[in-house]
Amino acid sequence: MSITKQTIELFYDVVSPYSWIAFEELCRYRTKWNIDLKLRPFFLGGIMQSSGNKPPASVPAKGDYMVHDISRLRRFYHIPVNFPANVAEVLFVKGSLAAQRFLTAVQITKPELVEPLSRELWMRIWSRDEDIASLDSLRQAGRKIGLLEPEIDGLIDQSKGDSVKNRLKQVTQEALDAGAFGAPTIIVHDLDNTKNLVFGSDRMLIIAMLLGEQYVGPLTELAPSKL
Amino acid sequence: MSITKQTIELFYDVVSPYSWIAFEELCRYRTKWNIDLKLRPFFLGGIMQSSGNKPPASVPAKGDYMVHDISRLRRFYHIPVNFPANVAEVLFVKGSLAAQRFLTAVQITKPELVEPLSRELWMRIWSRDEDIASLDSLRQAGRKIGLLEPEIDGLIDQSKGDSVKNRLKQVTQEALDAGAFGAPTIIVHDLDNTKNLVFGSDRMLIIAMLLGEQYVGPLTELAPSKL
Numbered sequence: 001m002s003i004t005k006q007t008i009e010l011f012y013d014v015v016s017p018y019s020w021i022a023f024e025e026l027c028r029y030r031t032k033w034n035i036d037l038k039l040r041p042f043f044l045g046g047i048m049q050s051s052g053n054k055p056p057a058s059v060p061a062k063g064d065y066m067v068h069d070i071s072r073l074r075r076f077y078h079i080p081v082n083f084p085a086n087v088a089e090v091l092f093v094k095g096s097l098a099a100q101r102f103l104t105a106v107q108i109t110k111p112e113l114v115e116p117l118s119r120e121l122w123m124r125i126w127s128r129d130e131d132i133a134s135l136d137s138l139r140q141a142g143r144k145i146g147l148l149e150p151e152i153d154g155l156i157d158q159s160k161g162d163s164v165k166n167r168l169k170q171v172t173q174e175a176l177d178a179g180a181f182g183a184p185t186i187i188v189h190d191l192d193n194t195k196n197l198v199f200g201s202d203r204m205l206i207i208a209m210l211l212g213e214q215y216v217g218p219l220t221e222l223a224p225s226k227l
Numbered sequence: 228m229s230i231t232k233q234t235i236e237l238f239y240d241v242v243s244p245y246s247w248i249a250f251e252e253l254c255r256y257r258t259k260w261n262i263d264l265k266l267r268p269f270f271l272g273g274i275m276q277s278s279g280n281k282p283p284a285s286v287p288a289k290g291d292y293m294v295h296d297i298s299r300l301r302r303f304y305h306i307p308v309n310f311p312a313n314v315a316e317v318l319f320v321k322g323s324l325a326a327q328r329f330l331t332a333v334q335i336t337k338p339e340l341v342e343p344l345s346r347e348l349w350m351r352i353w354s355r356d357e358d359i360a361s362l363d364s365l366r367q368a369g370r371k372i373g374l375l376e377p378e379i380d381g382l383i384d385q386s387k388g389d390s391v392k393n394r395l396k397q398v399t400q401e402a403l404d405a406g407a408f409g410a411p412t413i414i415v416h417d418l419d420n421t422k423n424l425v426f427g428s429d430r431m432l433i434i435a436m437l438l439g440e441q442y443v444g445p446l447t448e449l450a451p452s453k454l
Binding site for chain 2: 051052053054059060061062064065068069072073075076176179180181196197198199200202203205206209210217218
């Protein structure tokens with residue numbers, strides 16, 4: 001283990017359940033690996049459009065498979081993922097633009113709250129089947145992580161402004177420039193200081209190899225109690 | 228560990244490098260897990276066409292990513308995967324129909340040779356950049372695994388006949404009926420005798436969970452010496 005922490009950048013969108021899994025895995029492994037985890041909310045809609053990629057469920061058999069796959073990953077990682085009742089509406093009509101802008105505002109103003117807010121937004125959309133598209137929903141999420149009403153007002157205002165919109169576009173473009181075509185996209189800065197693009201929640205063994213660290217399982221004992 | 232072996236069916240096509248990785252992983256884990264591994268060569272072209280799925284490289288950024296991903300998996304698993312120089316021609320023009328039919332003939336007539344023949348075909352297409360489309364190439368692969376000329380003649384003849392063609396179609400249809408949309412497709416018969424469809428070479432931790440077994444790493448010490 002080197003003295004300098006190695007950086008892992010996690011590009012994610014709360015619309016993506018596999019991003020949630022990668023997020024919890026990497027948050028847990030901060031306690032085992034000598035890593036500096038940088039949370040980088042981006043806009044998955046922009047990634048899919050620019051890369052020409054299609055959501056998995058655009059192939060019907062893949063959509064059916066995802067339900068089983070996610071349910072097994074839930075059991076393996078102890079992450080309470082549930083499919084929303086109307087998954088097409090939640091993912092493709094309502095989407096995550098307002099949520100990712102709100103997260104971006106929080107990252108600029110209160111970066112220490114990006115982790116709990118991301119988790120709470122995933123709990124809403126991907127566990128309790130609650131809305132994340134309306135401003136009222138975002139306010140509820142903000143309250144849940146302990147923000148005060150005036151702070152929430154400020155962050156909501158900020159999230160509608162150009163600096164947040166531009167920041168979210170920049171982060172999304174940075175991921176595209178690095179080769180992203182979906183979420184989660186992980187950039188592992190390895191021992192040789194090379195940036196390694198890794199896609200998906202299922203490459204923890206490979207990330208461990210790149211870091212020269214050991215993978216020791218899903219660390220379910222570190223699942224936050226609120227999960 | 229139960230006394231009865233649990234069955235794992237591996238549906239694969241030698242055109243798919245991720246299938247090779249799953250194949251070697253599962254062949255190695257036969258020595259650790261109480262499993263009966265059933266090798267089930269199918270035709271990936273038929274799976275893609277019927278499911279409406281597209282090859283990963285149809286999204287350019289995904290194609291670029293695969294090169295890096297495969298190179299890291301090669302290092303992790305000690306499987307000597309190399310991209311063919313002209314990957315589009317090898318995968319989409321030449322394809323694997325003749326090879327999968329030859330494998331099917333071998334499975335009917337000399338089932339114990341399906342494993343070494345599959346490995347040799349992968350070595351040809353996905354390691355040494357050699358052809359697997361011509362009958363002469365299939366003959367060379369047959370010789371390499373110790374088949375005699377008259378045996379090869381018989382298997383080549385057999386591979387052109389209706390019983391082999393129909394058998395390959397049947398296996399492909401069986402995978403489609405189980406929900407397949409790509410390769411490798413793995414069916415894990417778990418402790419409750421439920422059939423679990425698993426996609427990809429990156430679900431060994433989940434397969435271990437379904438079997439009630441332990442995953443203990445890539446078992447690189449079991450890499451065949453010829454690799």
